Amino acid sequence: MNLFMTKLIGWLLIFFGIFLMAIVAFVPALEDTIIAWFIAIPGFISMLAGYIVFLIFWKCPYCGKHLPWQMGLDFCPYCGGTLGE
Numbered sequence: 001m002n003l004f005m006t007k008l009i010g011w012l013l014i015f016f017g018i019f020l021m022a023i024v025a026f027v028p029a030l031e032d033t034i035i036a037w038f039i040a041i042p043g044f045i046s047m048l049a050g051y052i053v054f055l056i057f058w059k060c061p062y063c064g065k066h067l068p069w070q071m072g073l074d075f076c077p078y079c080g081g082t083l084g085e
């Protein structure tokens with residue numbers, strides 16, 4: 001998996017998870033219903049999965065070190081390898 005795909009899949013999972021949990025939080029009709037759990041729990045899992053994708057795949061393809069959580073990273077801060085997308 002390359003860095004672009006890692007970013008895409010990771011953020012998609014995180015935003016999808018937040019979206020699902022926001023539905024439960026902001027739709028009053030769902031309060032105290034079992035449906036709320038069926039939305040909130042997959043939402044939480046999705047967010048966690050996105051985080052795990054970053055933990056596992058957010059690395060420099062050259063030196064294998066974990067990259068910092070930073071937007072617009074063009075070069076690896078450890079080995080100077082080009083990370084351009």
Ligand SMILES: [Zn+2]
Pocket residue numbers: 060061062063064065076077078079080081
């Ligand atoms: Zn590197």
